[in-house]
Amino acid sequence: MLYRTAGQFKTSYQADQALFPVRQDAVLLAIILAFAWGGLPLLASEFAFQTLLIPILIYSLAALGLNLLTGFAGQLSLGTAAFMGVGAYACYKMVTLMPWMNPVVAILLSGGFSAGVGVAFGIPSLRIKGFYLAIATLAAQFFLVWLFEKWGWLYNYNASGAIQVPNLTMFGIYVSGPQADSRVQYYVVLAVVMLMTWMCINLTRGTLGRTWKATRDMDIAAELIGINLMRSKLTAFAVSSYVVGVAGALFVFMWRGAAEPNLFDIPLSFRILFIAIIGGLGSVMGNYLGAILIVGLPVVLGTVPEALGIPISSATVEHLNVMIVGALIVFFLIIEPHGLARLWALIREKLIIWPFPH
Amino acid sequence: MDGAMRTYRNDEKEGAVSDTGYITADGRQIGGTLMELRNITLKFGGVVAIKDISFDIREGEIRAIIGPNGAGKSSMLNIISGFYTPSEGELWYKGAKRPPMKPYEVARMGIARTFQNIALFEGMSVLDNVMTGRLTHMKAGIASQALWWGRARDEEIANRAVVEKVIDFLEIQAIRKTPVGRLPYGLKKRVELARALAAEPSMLLLDEPMAGMNVEEKEDMSRFILDVNDEFGTTIVLIEHDMGVVMDLSDRVVVMDYGKKIGDGPPDEVRNNQDVIDAYLGVAH
Ligand SMILES: Nc1ncnc2c1ncn2[C@@H]1O[C@H](COP(=O)(O)OP(=O)(O)OP(=O)(O)O)[C@@H](O)[C@H]1O
Numbered sequence: 001m002l003y004r005t006a007g008q009f010k011t012s013y014q015a016d017q018a019l020f021p022v023r024q025d026a027v028l029l030a031i032i033l034a035f036a037w038g039g040l041p042l043l044a045s046e047f048a049f050q051t052l053l054i055p056i057l058i059y060s061l062a063a064l065g066l067n068l069l070t071g072f073a074g075q076l077s078l079g080t081a082a083f084m085g086v087g088a089y090a091c092y093k094m095v096t097l098m099p100w101m102n103p104v105v106a107i108l109l110s111g112g113f114s115a116g117v118g119v120a121f122g123i124p125s126l127r128i129k130g131f132y133l134a135i136a137t138l139a140a141q142f143f144l145v146w147l148f149e150k151w152g153w154l155y156n157y158n159a160s161g162a163i164q165v166p167n168l169t170m171f172g173i174y175v176s177g178p179q180a181d182s183r184v185q186y187y188v189v190l191a192v193v194m195l196m197t198w199m200c201i202n203l204t205r206g207t208l209g210r211t212w213k214a215t216r217d218m219d220i221a222a223e224l225i226g227i228n229l230m231r232s233k234l235t236a237f238a239v240s241s242y243v244v245g246v247a248g249a250l251f252v253f254m255w256r257g258a259a260e261p262n263l264f265d266i267p268l269s270f271r272i273l274f275i276a277i278i279g280g281l282g283s284v285m286g287n288y289l290g291a292i293l294i295v296g297l298p299v300v301l302g303t304v305p306e307a308l309g310i311p312i313s314s315a316t317v318e319h320l321n322v323m324i325v326g327a328l329i330v331f332f333l334i335i336e337p338h339g340l341a342r343l344w345a346l347i348r349e350k351l352i353i354w355p356f357p358h
Numbered sequence: 359m360d361g362a363m364r365t366y367r368n369d370e371k372e373g374a375v376s377d378t379g380y381i382t383a384d385g386r387q388i389g390g391t392l393m394e395l396r397n398i399t400l401k402f403g404g405v406v407a408i409k410d411i412s413f414d415i416r417e418g419e420i421r422a423i424i425g426p427n428g429a430g431k432s433s434m435l436n437i438i439s440g441f442y443t444p445s446e447g448e449l450w451y452k453g454a455k456r457p458p459m460k461p462y463e464v465a466r467m468g469i470a471r472t473f474q475n476i477a478l479f480e481g482m483s484v485l486d487n488v489m490t491g492r493l494t495h496m497k498a499g500i501a502s503q504a505l506w507w508g509r510a511r512d513e514e515i516a517n518r519a520v521v522e523k524v525i526d527f528l529e530i531q532a533i534r535k536t537p538v539g540r541l542p543y544g545l546k547k548r549v550e551l552a553r554a555l556a557a558e559p560s561m562l563l564l565d566e567p568m569a570g571m572n573v574e575e576k577e578d579m580s581r582f583i584l585d586v587n588d589e590f591g592t593t594i595v596l597i598e599h600d601m602g603v604v605m606d607l608s609d610r611v612v613v614m615d616y617g618k619k620i621g622d623g624p625p626d627e628v629r630n631n632q633d634v635i636d637a638y639l640g641v642a643h
C-alpha cells in the first residue's frame with residue numbers, strides 16, 4: 001500500500017503535469033532531500049565527504065549533462081571529460097582575472113564557455129551519426145586536452161602546468177582552496193547540483209525535451225513534423241556541455257583542488273559514460289543511481305572486506321572493481337538498456353499495484 | 359475540439375485561392391485550388407520515379423492518389439513535404455510558387471503527414487508523441503522552459519488542452535500514458551494520425567493510413583478521416599490501395615503508374631477509365 005495511487009485523481013492537465021503526479025514520489029524525494037541537507041552532513045566524516053558525498057554529486061551532474069546529449073537527444077559523445085575541462089579552466093581564468101567574483105557565479109558562468117565549445121564540436125553531428133560522431137567527439141577530447149597542456153595562458157604559465165584552486169570566500173566563508181571546509185563545499189555542490197537537476201527536469205519534460213527525444217527516436221519523422229534538426233542537435237550540445245562544464249568547475253574547485261590536463265583525459269570521459277549507461281540513458285534520476293554505484297563500489301570494496309577481517313590488497317580491490325563495473329556495463333547494455341532507473345521504475349510500478357496485482 | 363481547430367477556414371479570407379469552389383453531394387464545401395503541382399519530374403540517378411505529372415488539390419477536398427506498387431505515390435507526398443526536391447516542375451501553394459523548402463519549414467506552413475511505415479517516436483508515450491505535433495506552435499525560450507515558468511508553462515497547459523481534444527476525437531484516451539512501442543499496429547497508426555492532427559494542419563497527407571488493418575480498423579480510420587475533413591475542413595491527400603475505401607472517401611482521384619499520371623477525376627469516372635483498368639489488371643505497356 002506504500003505506493004497506492006487510488007483516490008489521487010487529476011482534475012486538470014496542470015495537476016497532471018505537476019512534477020510529482022504521484023504523491024508518494026514527492027514524499028520520497030522530501031525524505032531524501034531532508035537527509036541530504038540535514039542528516040548526512042551531520043553524520044558524515046571527512047572521509048565520507050571526500051570519497052563519497054561530494055564526488056557522487058559531481059559525477060551525477062556530469063553524467064546528467066552527458067545524458068541530455070546521449071540519452072535524450074541520441075548524440076553519442078566520448079568527449080565529456082574535455083568539456084568538463086573547459087568548464088574548469090574557464091572558472092580558473094575567471095577567478096584569477098577577477099578575484100572579486102562570487103565563486104558560485106563563476107562556476108555557473110564557466111558552463112557558458114563549455115557550451116560554446118560544445119556547440120562548435122557538435123557541428124559534425126549535423127552530417128554524421130552514431131559511431132562516426134563518437135569518433136568526432138573523441139577528436140574534441142584529444143584536441144582540448146592538448147590545448148590545456150600547450151596554452152600557457154590557461155594555467156597562468158605555472159611551472160607545474162597545473163591549475164591550483166585559490167582560496168575563495170563567499171559571505172566571509174571559505175568555499176574553495178586549501179582553507180575550505182568539506183562540509184561547506186558539500187553544501188555548495190549540493191545546492192548547485194539541485195538547481196541544475198531541477199532545470200534539467202524542466203527542460204526534458206517540456207518542448208525542448210520532446211524535440212530532443214523526437215530527434216533521437218527518428219530524425220526523419222522529427223524533421224517532417226517541423227523540427228529543425230540542426231537547432232535540436234546544437235541546443236542539445238549547448239545545454240549538455242553547459243551542465244558538463246559546470247560539473248567540471250565543481251570537480252576541480254569543490255573537490256580536487258587542483259588539476260592537470262590529463263585529469264580530463266579519456267578515462268574520465270568513459271567513467272561518466274558508464275555512470276550514464278548504468279544509471280539509464282534517457283533518465284535524469286538514473287545518473288544519481290549510477291554515480292552512487294560507480295563512486296561507491298571501490299569504497300565499499302576497499303573498506304567492507306577489511307572491516308570483516310578479510311585481507312584484501314588494494315590491487316585486488318582495483319581488479320575487482322574493474323571486473324564488476326565491466327560486468328555491469330555488459331549486463332545493462334544487453335539486458336536492460338534503460339539502466340538502474342528502469343529497474344527502479346519497475347519496482348515502483350509493482351509497489352503501485354501492490355498488494356493487489358490485478 | 360471545436361474552437362481551437364476551426365481556424366483553418368481563415369485561409370479562405372486570405373484570397374489566396376484562385377477560383378471558386380462548389381458544394382459536394384453530401385453537402386461539404388470544396389474551395390478553390392489550394393495546391394497545384396505543375397509538370398513535376400523526379401529522378402533518382404537514372405530512375406525516373408515521377409514523370410511530368412500535374413494536378414491540383416482543392417481546399418477542403420479529399421484527394422486520393424492511387425496506383426500499383428512503385429508507381430511513385432509516396433515520392434509525390436515526399437515532394438509536397440519538401441523531403442524530395444523535384445528535378446523539374448513547380449509547386450504552387452495558396453496562389454504562390456513555393457521555393458525549395460526544408461521539410462520542417464513545410465510542416466510549419468501547416469502541412470502535416472503520416473507515413474507509410476509508421477514513424478512514431480518509440481521511446482515516448484502516446485501523449486508525448488501527440489504533443490510533438492504541437493511543437494511548431496510552441497515558442498517559449500529556453501530560460502522560461504528551464505524554470506517551467508511564464509510562457510513555457512502557459513504553452514504547456516494550452517497545448518495540452520488541444521492535444522487532449524485530439525486524443526478524445528480519435529478515442530485513444532485509455533492509452534495516453536502508454537509507451538508507443540507497446541501498442542499494436544492499428545493503434546500506432548491512429549496515434550500517428552493524432553500527432554499529425556495535433557498540428558492543426560490546413561493540409562493533411564496520409565500515406566496508406568489503412569495498410570495492414572482489419573476491416574473493423576479500416577472502418578474506424580475511414581470514419582476519422584471523414585470526420586476530420588468534415589469538422590475542420592482539413593484538405594486531405596490520401597494514398598490508399600483499398601479501392602473500396604478510395605471510392606467511398608475521396609472527391610477526386612489521381613491515378614499513377616510507373617511514374618506517370620494515367621487518370622484524374624471523380625472516383626466513378628476513374629474507375630471506368632480504360633488505362634486505369636489496364637494498369638490494375640497488369641496489361642503490358
Ligand atoms: N530515395 C530513393 N532513392 C532511389 N529510388 C527511390 C527512392 N524513393 C523511391 N524510389 C523509387 O521510386 C519509385 C517510386 O517509389 P514510391 O515509394 O514513390 O512508390 P509508391 O507508389 O509509394 O509504392 P508503394 O505502393 O509500394 O508504396 C520506385 O521505383 C522506388 O524504387
Ligand SMILES: [Mg+2]
Nearest residue numbers: 431432433474
Ligand atoms: Mg508508397
